Amino acid sequence: MSVVSYQLEGDIGVIRLNNPPVNALSHALRSGIQDAVTQAQDDASLALVLMCEGRTFIAGADISEFGKPPMLPSLPELLIVLEASKKPIIAAIHGTALGGGLETALACHYRCALPSAQVGLPEVKLGLLPGAGGTQRVPRLTGVKAALDLMTTGAPIAAAQALNIGLIDKVVEGDLLSAALDFANEVIAQGAELKRVSDLEVDKTTASAEFFAEYRKTLSKRLRGQEAPHRIVECIEAALNTPFDEGLKVERRLFVECMQSSQSGALQHMFFAERMSSKVKDLPKDTQLKDIKRVGIIGGGLMGGGIAMNFVNVGIPVTLLEISQEALQRGKDLIAKNYAMTVSKGKLTVELATQRQDMITGTTDYNDLADMDLVIEAVFENLDIKKQVFAKLDNVCKQGAILASNTSYQDVNLIAQSTSRPQDVIGLHFFSPANVMKLLEIVRGDETSDEVVATSMAIAKSIKKVPALSRVCYGFIGNRMLRHYAREAQLCLLEGSTPQNIDAVMQKFGMAMGPLAVGDLAGIDIGYKAREGLTDEQKGDVRTYCIADALYEMGRLGQKTGAGYYQYDPETRQRSVDPVVMEVIEAQAKKRGVERKVISDKTILDRLTFALINEGFKILEEGIAQRPSDIDVVYAFGYGFPAYRGGPMFYADTIGLEKIYHTVCEFADTYGEEFWQPAALLKQLVEEGKTLTQWANS
Numbered sequence: 235m236s237v238v239s240y241q242l243e244g245d246i247g248v249i250r251l252n253n254p255p256v257n258a259l260s261h262a263l264r265s266g267i268q269d270a271v272t273q274a275q276d277d278a279s280l281a282l283v284l285m286c287e288g289r290t291f292i293a294g295a296d297i298s299e300f301g302k303p304p305m306l307p308s309l310p311e312l313l314i315v316l317e318a319s320k321k322p323i324i325a326a327i328h329g330t331a332l333g334g335g336l337e338t339a340l341a342c343h344y345r346c347a348l349p350s351a352q353v354g355l356p357e358v359k360l361g362l363l364p365g366a367g368g369t370q371r372v373p374r375l376t377g378v379k380a381a382l383d384l385m386t387t388g389a390p391i392a393a394a395q396a397l398n399i400g401l402i403d404k405v406v407e408g409d410l411l412s413a414a415l416d417f418a419n420e421v422i423a424q425g426a427e428l429k430r431v432s433d434l435e436v437d438k439t440t441a442s443a444e445f446f447a448e449y450r451k452t453l454s455k456r457l458r459g460q461e462a463p464h465r466i467v468e469c470i471e472a473a474l475n476t477p478f479d480e481g482l483k484v485e486r487r488l489f490v491e492c493m494q495s496s497q498s499g500a501l502q503h504m505f506f507a508e509r510m511s512s513k514v515k516d517l518p519k520d521t522q523l524k525d526i527k528r529v530g531i532i533g534g535g536l537m538g539g540g541i542a543m544n545f546v547n548v549g550i551p552v553t554l555l556e557i558s559q560e561a562l563q564r565g566k567d568l569i570a571k572n573y574a575m576t577v578s579k580g581k582l583t584v585e586l587a588t589q590r591q592d593m594i595t596g597t598t599d600y601n602d603l604a605d606m607d608l609v610i611e612a613v614f615e616n617l618d619i620k621k622q623v624f625a626k627l628d629n630v631c632k633q634g635a636i637l638a639s640n641t642s643y644q645d646v647n648l649i650a651q652s653t654s655r656p657q658d659v660i661g662l663h664f665f666s667p668a669n670v671m672k673l674l675e676i677v678r679g680d681e682t683s684d685e686v687v688a689t690s691m692a693i694a695k696s697i698k699k700v701p702a703l704s705r706v707c708y709g710f711i712g713n714r715m716l717r718h719y720a721r722e723a724q725l726c727l728l729e730g731s732t733p734q735n736i737d738a739v740m741q742k743f744g745m746a747m748g749p750l751a752v753g754d755l756a757g758i759d760i761g762y763k764a765r766e767g768l769t770d771e772q773k774g775d776v777r778t779y780c781i782a783d784a785l786y787e788m789g790r791l792g793q794k795t796g797a798g799y800y801q802y803d804p805e806t807r808q809r810s811v812d813p814v815v816m817e818v819i820e821a822q823a824k825k826r827g828v829e830r831k832v833i834s835d836k837t838i839l840d841r842l843t844f845a846l847i848n849e850g851f852k853i854l855e856e857g858i859a860q861r862p863s864d865i866d867v868v869y870a871f872g873y874g875f876p877a878y879r880g881g882p883m884f885y886a887d888t889i890g891l892e893k894i895y896h897t898v899c900e901f902a903d904t905y906g907e908e909f910w911q912p913a914a915l916l917k918q919l920v921e922e923g924k925t926l927t928q929w930a931n932s
């Protein structure tokens with residue numbers, strides 16, 4: 235069946251696109267549109283409507299064609315043909331008009347959209363810029379500031395807002411085809427001249443040289459390390475200062491530059507990684523999903539409360555269980571505070587916030603969880619307590635309910651064994667703050683059923699999380715790797731570096747925060763408490779935690795006590811260097827017989843990132859993660875790893891596995907084999923001369 239059809243409806247030629255799932259602009263679609271527009275120039279039609287079948291208008295260029303030999307017509311060429319049509323073309327938008335999709339609509343002469351439609355230019359999220367005239371046409375309609383905001387955030391806007399800023403001409407209700415035909419007939423009746431966006435001028439009063447300089451400065455902060463946003467600003471400047479055709483040339487040159495950049499390669503990898511991570515390799519296609527209509531949550535602390543918000547935000551009622559009325563009230567107050575913050579930022583109305591909170595019922599009685607379809611335990615991180623909770627759940631919950639633990643370290647198999655239904659037990663590891671962080675690590679126990687795994691993946695999608703599947707091991711994918719990263723940060727501190735230096739190196743690399751600043755944010759007490767009760771052997775080498783423990787013993791628990799690896803301003807939370815910390819570090823080095831030396835930034839970076847990568851390889855060889863890209867998803871969405879480097883495993887391929895392997899071997903010689911043993915899979919791939927991507931695709 236053809237992806238483009240063309241039909242006369244009275245005086246109007248209707249071009250219908252049908253390229254599921256999202257009408258991406260594949261070669262077939264581009265050629266089909268070009269043929270239809272060409273054919274329409276000589277037929278009886280007086281105007282044309284361009285619209286899509288299926289769930290959405292065009293979602294953009296076909297990303298799977300990127301990097302392949304170009305096939306004509308290219309999108310920019312097609313859009314020149316579209317705009318040059320001698321008959322008016324009306325784009326009729328439903329769903330989402332994104333990237334090249336919106337650019338296609340902008341090359342039409344008029345645009346109407348359903349109220350539920352959204353439009354946007356998300357290219358920046360792929361390390362790109364709108365490359366089919368978008369950077370030149372949008373500012374001609376909206377002015378400079380709105381155009382820059384649209385392109386540098388990549389966030390879609392609703393039809394009403396698009397109308398407001400001049401991006402579309404009309405919001406239409408009811409049946410889209412009839413509304414678009416009416417609109418086309420109006421245009422014909424008015425005998426209006428063709429409205430070509432390229433003929434318009436950019437409003438010169440909307441931007442000055444100072445405005446651009448200021449915008450660049452804020453971009454450098456907001457999108458630290460990313461190149462595409464700055465190229466977008468260059469394009470908009472060209473739109474302001476040069477004729478349309480010249481501006482198009484600037485856009486083309488910078489688009490090609492972006493397309494060839496390593497950042498775009500990494501972000502395109504992340505685009506597909508994010509979608510791939512919800513696919514479970516060995517699940518039978520006909521696996522039944524369970525219906526999740528009511529959710530119980532045990533524990534109303536920071537985590538439990540955040541988890542509850544995820545569900546009520548999508549209309550699923552929650553029963554929140556705590557040990558006492560007081561604890562319950564504290565939990566509800568915390569949730570109320572969170573919603574109040576969202577309201578104060580203008581992201582939610584008071585009515586909606588109240589409605590959502592009303593969907594949370596408090597209880598102190600386990601019997602009230604009897605009818606829940608899913609129960610998530612979010613109590614203290616202690617195996618015995620968790621086992622007791624699950625034994626109680628086993629007694630009260632209906633058969634078939636999913637029993638999930640939010641544990642970040644504990645053995646899900648042992649938790650499952652405390653019930654008579656291990657097939658229904660799974661780990662759903664949310665990240666703090668749970669109402670904000672996108673990652674959901676789904677931990678599949680040895681006996682977890684296919685239905686429970688598949689339903690958990692579907693739950694993640696319904697609450698707008700990005701899932702990644704892990705098998706059971708200590709710390710699962712994310713925290714298991716993090717231990718090695720944190721270990722190297724501690725050792726670098728002891729051996730010669732400073733918190734501010736290590737954090738600066740990692741932030742420059744692109745991490746959202748450096749490891750010591752993260753330690754202060756999370757609380758230095760967490761690691762200390764986790765080590766309490768462990769034998770020396772279980773705790774591991776004292777050099778990997780002696781500084782943290784010394785700070786803990788001084789009452790420096792991090793941000794919450796105003797001091798940790800740094801000092802914090804009580805009002806602003808601004809951090810500053812504290813000389814006391816250096817004294818602690820030096821004293822510990824002396825005590826452990828470590829001679830402090832200068833450590834180069836490069837060595838710090840390699841020690842921290844290669845520690846992550848080497849453990850990532852072990853996680854793959856043990857089958858803990860399904861695929862390398864799932865590890866990338868975990869790190870990009872849960873740990874602030876820069877998406878423009880594609881996650882640690884993609885980064886490994888860009889560095890080269892041979893280099894990583896040899897460096898890890900050198901580190902083993904220099905810093906000790908107890909910390910550095912190259913993963914067998916890493917060694918194997920180096921011997922076979924393969925990249926990780928090749929291994930994953932084989």
Ligand code: 3H9
Binds near residue numbers: 258310332357360509
């Ligand atoms: C661009 O336009 C450049 C131009 O400026 C210049 C060119 C010269 N291509 O997300 P979903 C697949 S750059 C190919 O799960 P949803 C996706 O992989 C592009 N495939 O659905 C998935 O496949 P699978 C700018 C695409 O309902 C399936 O469709 N546009 C594309 O949650 C379903 O996707 C964008 O960046 C694509 N463009 O969300 C928009 N888009 O089933 C990217 C999707 O095999 N797309 N697929 O896993 C989106 O944001 C979301 O897909 C959308 C639907 C909101 C549309």
